[in-house]
Structures are given as structure tokens and as C-alpha cells.
Amino acid sequence: MAPPAAIEVQGDSDTTGIILPDPLLAPIPSNDILGRRKKADKAQWGTAAPCDTANFRLKNYEGKPKAKRWDHILTEEAKSRKGNSLKNAAKYLSKPGLITLGGGIPSSEHFPFEEISVKVPTIGHFSEEETRKTGVTLTAGKHDLAEGKSIYDISTAFNYGQGAGSAQLLRWVTEHTELVHDLQYEDWACTLNVGSTSGFEAALRMFTRPGDMILSEVYTFSAAVDCATPLGIRVVGIPMDGEGPLPSAMDDILTNWDVNTRGARKPRLLYTVPTGQNPTGCTQSFARRKALYKVCQKHDIYVIEDEPYYFLQMQPYTGPNSPDVPPPKTHQDFLKSLVPSYLSIDTDGRVMRLDSFSKVVSPGSRIGWVTASRQVVAAYAKASDLSTQNPSGISQLVFFKLLDEHWGHGGYLDWLVHIRMSYTRRRDTILAACERHLPHDIVSWIPPMAGMFHWLKVDYTKHPDYPAESVESIQERIFMGNIDHGVLLMPGSYFYANVEEKHEDLFFRATYAAAPAEKIEEAIRRFGESIRKEFRL
Amino acid sequence: MAPPAAIEVQGDSDTTGIILPDPLLAPIPSNDILGRRKKADKAQWGTAAPCDTANFRLKNYEGKPKAKRWDHILTEEAKSRKGNSLKNAAKYLSKPGLITLGGGIPSSEHFPFEEISVKVPTIGHFSEEETRKTGVTLTAGKHDLAEGKSIYDISTAFNYGQGAGSAQLLRWVTEHTELVHDLQYEDWACTLNVGSTSGFEAALRMFTRPGDMILSEVYTFSAAVDCATPLGIRVVGIPMDGEGPLPSAMDDILTNWDVNTRGARKPRLLYTVPTGQNPTGCTQSFARRKALYKVCQKHDIYVIEDEPYYFLQMQPYTGPNSPDVPPPKTHQDFLKSLVPSYLSIDTDGRVMRLDSFSKVVSPGSRIGWVTASRQVVAAYAKASDLSTQNPSGISQLVFFKLLDEHWGHGGYLDWLVHIRMSYTRRRDTILAACERHLPHDIVSWIPPMAGMFHWLKVDYTKHPDYPAESVESIQERIFMGNIDHGVLLMPGSYFYANVEEKHEDLFFRATYAAAPAEKIEEAIRRFGESIRKEFRL
Structure with missing residues (x-):
């Protein structure tokens, strides 16, 4: 996907400098998400401020059914949650001129952080090498919110938050969910x-x-x-x-x-x-x-x-010697x-x-x-309030700078296409290696359409010691033989939903996510050798 | 505490550029924590690498008793935890030359972050204003570990981790615990x-x-x-x-x-x-x-x-008109x-x-x-592995840069003294305001020695409507009266350990942590007015 031209979008006066990068979004209703944002209540950007995800939705759901109630399935633990009881006092905080000595949260003057910056890719130049050369540095200051520079800053993100997360990032996530x-x-x-x-x-x-x-x-x-x-x-x-x-x-x-x-x-x-x-x-x-x-x-x-x-989810697999399928041309094609x-x-x-x-x-x-x-979300957020609390505010601030203020929704979709193409190449590498190095009458597979994993079925009935030796025993021998040959694949039995159920297949899981291409090739070659030795081929 | 001279310390060849800032630590065994670190196994700095907190302890515990076992108190849930079963395969990863297609973790080439930086105070110049002027910027690169620049970087911190946290930060926390x-x-x-x-x-x-x-x-x-x-x-x-x-x-x-x-x-x-x-x-x-x-x-x-x-924990309270107690002179004095x-x-x-x-x-x-x-820690970490996992790696990396590579243990103690003095001033401000503005025959208190909270006891028996009106009712009237006067304090009943127990006292909780000094003064003045009105003084 060619890097799209950047266009400025107005609309949310609380959000300065936001760029909606992608005219390709035009055919779908998300074309101007940032511009269509509702006028936001500024209070929700503040320290540990509550917010309502409903305010961040842009589509109209009139006429759609209401969700069923799940009281009959929810546990007593979930149903009895009242959240943090001190929040009852929060309703008075909007009174003009009120001084609160209520909330036990530290003053940001005690946070030893003046600025945080991340260097990240510009849209369309996503590789590590390109990022080193053309990446941009995004900076959040301590008091950017009070100074009108951004709606999110260190003084809020590094302080306490809500179990539901910050309004700033929750808005982005809500919009993204609606887009997809x-x-x-x-x-x-x-x-x-x-x-x-x-x-x-x-x-x-x-x-x-x-x-x-x-x-x-x-x-x-x-x-x-x-x-x-x-x-x-x-x-x-x-x-x-x-x-x-x-x-x-x-x-x-x-x-x-x-x-x-x-x-x-x-x-x-x-x-x-x-x-x-x-x-x-x-x-x-x-x-x-x-x-x-x-x-x-x-x-x-x-x-x-x-x-x-x-x-x-990757490009369609076309086989070892066929030309690659070109990437989606538009965001709409990608989402479809x-x-x-x-x-x-x-x-x-x-x-x-x-x-x-x-x-x-x-x-x-x-x-x-x-x-x-x-x-369900309310029950979940109440549980979070009293256990994990919010995800790290440092993480949230970094993600907000990248996803909302820098890439926007269109740029993020471009990034996802970049990831898609990279995984497609990795997937194709492992499949080509399997075609080349594995004995096809023993090891078979379905080319994966998505994810990180290639699931290899081993026909244990062709093992010379079968049925004298059990499936489990053959699996263990292959696993150890692989180690001897210098390659580690995960035995399928590690993934039984229930070890007490009967399992009559033998699988190994290989991931193509982590290792570099040449290592994947070599790893599968070793696995092929290991299998051949074990099956005495 | 005057900013101490910085001295270079050698010792951990995996950690470059670390400065032990403080000769004041000399009298206590922590004087050269960084220099006394054991030679570390480099594997533990890697992606999602396990580590053992025992390797980070520097004191000798020979001859001390072993902890009791808690099997009779731990729940079945805690005792039955086996952690993540895939980690069984990890023992083979140390085999030289082994290629693993085992772990489903993404390659860092897919992280859109090339650098992360934070601007933080130099030791002894901790205020926001000083940080703006003399703060230093700490930067972590994507591949600092592989490039020998640091033992922690984006490629490891931004990837998956262990429930126990990264070795890098766990080491620091273990040393700090031993120091304190x-x-x-x-x-x-x-x-x-x-x-x-x-x-x-x-x-x-x-x-x-x-x-x-x-x-x-x-x-x-x-x-x-x-x-x-x-x-x-x-x-x-x-x-x-x-x-x-x-x-x-x-x-x-x-x-x-x-x-x-x-x-x-x-x-x-x-x-x-x-x-x-x-x-x-x-x-x-x-x-x-x-x-x-x-x-x-x-x-x-x-x-x-x-x-x-x-x-x-703050400086001793000396009363409204007495001179302040000078800060601790050495880290040893502070810890004592x-x-x-x-x-x-x-x-x-x-x-x-x-x-x-x-x-x-x-x-x-x-x-x-x-x-x-x-x-207990093992049970806790196993539960973390399958729920919260590790704390944010972004947070951990930022904290590592600040605490380990920049401040070191001595610099962190200096920071804690800075915080101590700031809270002492805030505490003294609220106490002075209470002395000045509250009717002493109705409202009484013990000056807090630590924390964020001032606990104000209200003698409800002096309320003109008592005993016709209940304690709870008087509390509610004071709370609402406070709101009318433009100040919010938390009613003591919000903090009952058990609402069904009998409570015969009336308290309000005020925090001096959040509001600026002049607002604290004004808030307490309003509270005094509210109390006087309610008690018809």
C-alpha cells in the first residue's frame, strides 16, 4: 500500500495537530473518524476521570436490539460488585469552586518525569530500517493538558486512572472497534x-x-x-x-x-x-x-x-511457485x-x-x-477497579501518541497491512521449507490463513514400531529426536483441552513468528531429518 | 540534603555507564550495591527470560531460620497452580545451536518503536522547575542489549515477559528491599x-x-x-x-x-x-x-x-510556631x-x-x-503468569533507566528524602490551617507522622441536636454542609472495616497530598465555617 497523502482534519477542538492520513478510507463511514468525533467533555481527560464509552461511538444504533441480560450466568462475585465505594463522592466534584481534600492521589509535582518521547515510523515507512532513517519522535510533556498542547500528558497518564482505562485511549479503541x-x-x-x-x-x-x-x-x-x-x-x-x-x-x-x-x-x-x-x-x-x-x-x-x-490474517496462499497476491489496495479492501x-x-x-x-x-x-x-463491560470494569486497575498509564500515553495523534485510524490500518504482508512472507517461507524438506507421506498440513502457527500432522501409523509403541511414546521420541537434531517444536499433546479425552492424532506446532527466515528454513530441514531418522526412511 | 558527588563504579560488566552517586551511603553495607552485584547470567536479560531473585541478594543469610510452610493456609487454588505448562520445553533452549520454533512470541522487528526517552531530574535537583532546567534525558534503543549498550532495551521490554517481572527491574527491587x-x-x-x-x-x-x-x-x-x-x-x-x-x-x-x-x-x-x-x-x-x-x-x-x-514518613511535627527539623544528614540517618x-x-x-x-x-x-x-512468592508469580502477566514492559524499562542506570540506590534515597520534605511541608500546612480555622472543642486530631491523610475527629456529642439525631445523620449533615461551603472531605463511615460493627466516633478524612498549599488553607477555613454553622457556634 503506497503511503497516502496526509490531510488535516478539523473537528475536535480538544485535539490539536491530529492528522487523518488516508483518503483511501473515503468509501467507508470511518473516513473521517477524527473529524466526526462528538464535542467531548473536557473533564474526562483529567486525572482518574471517569468516562463513558458510549460517547465515543459514531454510528447510529437506533432500531437495533438491546443485549440480553446475563444475570443467570454471571457469578455472585460478578453481580455483587459495587466498584470503589469512594467514587460515590465524585458526583460533587463538578460543583464550581469546590476544593476537594477527598481523593488520596499524589500531586504530579512528585512525579520525576518532565517529558517522555518515542521514535516511531511515519505512515508507509514501517520497516526497522526506514524507522531509523525517517521515523519521527513523538513527545508528551508533563503538563500538556493544562497548557493546551494535547489532551493527554504525563501529569494525568502517570497518575491513578480508572479500571476502564483513560478516556483518551478508550475513545480510540472504541472507534477502532466500530471501524472493524x-x-x-x-x-x-x-x-x-x-x-x-x-x-x-x-x-x-x-x-x-x-x-x-x-x-x-x-x-x-x-x-x-x-x-x-x-x-x-x-x-x-x-x-x-x-x-x-x-x-x-x-x-x-x-x-x-x-x-x-x-x-x-x-x-x-x-x-x-x-x-x-x-x-x-x-x-x-x-x-x-x-x-x-x-x-x-x-x-x-x-x-x-x-x-x-x-x-x-494473511494473503491467500498460492503455493510454492506461484506469484504472490498483491496487498489490498484500499483500507476498505483490507477490512473486507x-x-x-x-x-x-x-x-x-x-x-x-x-x-x-x-x-x-x-x-x-x-x-x-x-x-x-x-x-458485562460494567461488571468487568468494576472488577478491574479493585484488582488490576487500569493498564499502565505510561503504556497508554505512548499508545495514544502513536495511534491517535500520529497515525490515526487510517495509518494504523496501513501498519496492520504492513504486518500482514510480513507474516505472509514468513508463512510462505515455512510452507516452502516444509514442501522442500518434509516427507509428505508422513507429515501433512493445511496452509494457515492467519496467526503465528503452523500445525504439522504426523502419520504415526507409518512408524515402524506402531502399534507396539503408543502415540504418546512416538510423540516423545520425535520431540527428543528433534532436540538432538537442533530444533524445538511443541508437541501437540501440550495443547489438549482435556488430557482425559481420547486423542488419536499426533501433531507438532511450529511458529514462524519469531525466528528469521533463514533459521526457519534450517529448522524445518532439521525437523525433516529428525522425522526421517525416527521413521527409518 | 546536598547533591552528592557522583563517582564511577565498576563491577557489573553487563551494565555500562552506571553511576553510584553517593558516598553518604558509606557507613552502611549498601554503599556499593552496584559494585557488589554478582556476575550475572546474561541469558536472564533476554526476552521473556526467567530469573531467580535469590541471585540478586547481596547479604549473607546463613544461620537464619527458614520460613515456615503455609500449606495449611494457602487455598487449593494457590496450591494447585503449576504455572504455564509450555515452560517445560524451556529447559532445552540452552542447547547450543538449537533453533526454536516453539515459543509463540512476536519478533521485535514488528514493534513500531525505535527509541524511548524520558527527561528526569538529576540527583539533588528534584523539583519540577529544576528538572525543566537541569534534567537529563535517558534513552533506550530498540537493540541496546544486542549492541552491548545496556542490559535492557525495547526489543526485550516491549515483548512478552515473566509474571515475576524482568530480571533487570526485579534485581533493583530486591536490592532496594535488602537495603531498607x-x-x-x-x-x-x-x-x-x-x-x-x-x-x-x-x-x-x-x-x-x-x-x-x-x-x-x-x-x-x-x-x-x-x-x-x-x-x-x-x-x-x-x-x-x-x-x-x-x-x-x-x-x-x-x-x-x-x-x-x-x-x-x-x-x-x-x-x-x-x-x-x-x-x-x-x-x-x-x-x-x-x-x-x-x-x-x-x-x-x-x-x-x-x-x-x-x-x-515525615519529619517530626514541632507545632505551628517552632522551627522545622532539618532533613536527615545521611542515607543512614534517613533509613534509621x-x-x-x-x-x-x-x-x-x-x-x-x-x-x-x-x-x-x-x-x-x-x-x-x-x-x-x-x-508464597512462587505461588504468587505462578498466578501472575496466568492472569496479569508482568507489569508493563514500557513502565519497567522507564523505571530501570531511571532507578538503576541513572539514580542508582543512593540517588533514589535522595529522591525519597525530597518527597519526605515535600510531604512534611504539606502536612505542616494542613496542621497550621487546622490550628487556625477549626473550633478546637469540636474538632480534634493527632498530627500524622506519615502518609497522605489527616484524620479529624468531630465531637458529635456537642451537636445541639444530639442525641435526638444519630451520629450517621450528623455526619451526613456535616458532609453536605461542607459541600455547600465548597469543600469535600471524606466521611469516616466510608472506611468502616465492617458496617455491621458498632461505631461510636465521627471522623472526616482530609488529604494534604493533592491540592496546592493555598487551596489546603482555604479548604480547611471553609470546613471550619461549615462546622461552626452546623454546630451553631
């Missing part, structure tokens, strides 16, 4: 969190009680199982095909749920990673998502849509190329979407966000 | 967290189960109660005097605990804010701490020592002026200390740390 998803009900909301790992744990505490079982892919994100187990939660794995969990299998599990056999009441929660799933790399088609959503409606299942890899989310299907407000900056900006920021119905 | 506290048992450890609010919630999940009661001051931090209530935890308030909770009262409560009357098993947890307590401003004397610790030993109570205000912590008394490893940067550096960083026995 076509929300189907009226009362949706966003709230920031400290990342999706925390988000999933919070969701378990909101929607499950010890002894419960939840649904997930039969191979699932291992940290989700590791998080659930100590809370007394077990996972039921839904059998999958190349498009994700099978709706009929999910329906069967729920229709035939036997409390005594299972030792748990019927599940109320589906945890799914619809795009570039970890570990299988599987991306659910739009049809599959709609079918699974219908099963959720039938059995009144609440959905946790965990989507760290949503913007790691993304499989619609559960959030875009959800008419009931039964989806809590977990979004993350970890895979597309930086994991160390520990900033993510949640989109769900107002009831 | 005189630990009495062998196997203590530190782990970073996302702040003490999260730390307290994590502690409740580790040490209590729904239905439990815990002990705290009769007036306590309201957010602690707000956090505990949804978990099904109630608080028993221990009656206090000017030195904090009364040991005899605590012993009585526990000795005479009746499960049926209380509706809960005997408490196993004391939550206390020993220094500048919120809301009472009370600081427990050393003798009081030792006496309470003995009661904890007698009844096998585990202690959560929440100490955000530890370094807001601090009341010893529970951590320094604890021979059993029965204390989990929550430390925070919020009141002395910046709350927005969302970095705090926990000090406790290795068993």
Missing part, C-alpha cells in the same frame, strides 16, 4: 484491560464457578487450560476440522450432556480463538462462525472470543478481506471479545480491551 | 506485580475462601473491603488507638472467636497498613508492630503488610528514621509485604512488588 466490526445490537461497550490473559481469567471468575466445565477447541491455548485448572474448571474439547470446531459435535455434546457422567452441570461458556487459532492455526470461516453461534443460541452458551491474531468476527454476528450480546495489541504492536505494553454488552 | 529492611529469615524472595490493589486481591485468592473473615484496622482502606466483599470475605475491625490496632483487642477477638456467632471460621489473615494508614493517618510504633506480630504468632495469623506510604517494617520483625516468613511505587514515583506505572517467603 459491524455491531448488531445497541448497547455494546468497550473497556481496557491489562491484556487478554488477564481478560480470560476475569471472564472465568465472572462466568464460572468451581466444578464447571467450559467448551473449547479440542486442541486449545494451553495457558487457558492452565488458568482454568486451579479455579476448578475443566475444559470439554470440541472436535475440529480445518474450519474449526464442528457445530454438530458441539450440539451433540450439549444435547447429550449427562451431569453424572461429566461430573459437572451443563456448560455455559465457549472459549474460542476463531482466527489463526493457537495451536492449530485454524481460521473459522464466516459460515462456521454463524453455525457455531446458532448452537450457542440454542443452548444459551456465552462466548469468549479471544482474537489476538485477528489482524494476522477479514473474516467477520463473532462480534459482527452477535445479536444477543452473548459475546465477550478480547482484543489485544500484543501481536500487532507490542506485548510488553500490557494493553488489551474487551468489547461486550454494557452489563 | 533487615530480613530475619533465609528464604525470602521478591516478585513484581501490577500494583498493590492487584496484590491484595491476589492475596485474598491465595489465603481465603468464600465465607472467611479477615482482620484489619477498625477503619480501613475502603478499596480493600470493596475487593473482599464480592469474594464473600468479611472484615473484622480491630479497635485502634493512636498507635494502631490494639494487640490485646486483637488477641481477645481471636481467643474468644465463636464460629456460630461470627458465621465464619477463625481468621487466618491480618491486613494492615502499618505506616500512615488510610484513612486514619496512624503509624504503628515499632513496639506496637512487635506486639501485634506476637499475637499473629500465637494465633497463626498470616500478615499482609500493605505499605504504600512507608516512604511518606523509618519505623522498622513487619518484614524486619518476621522470623517465620508469615508476612507478605506489598510495596508500591505509586506514592513515591508514579501510580500510572502500575508497578509494585511483593516480598515474602519463596513458597
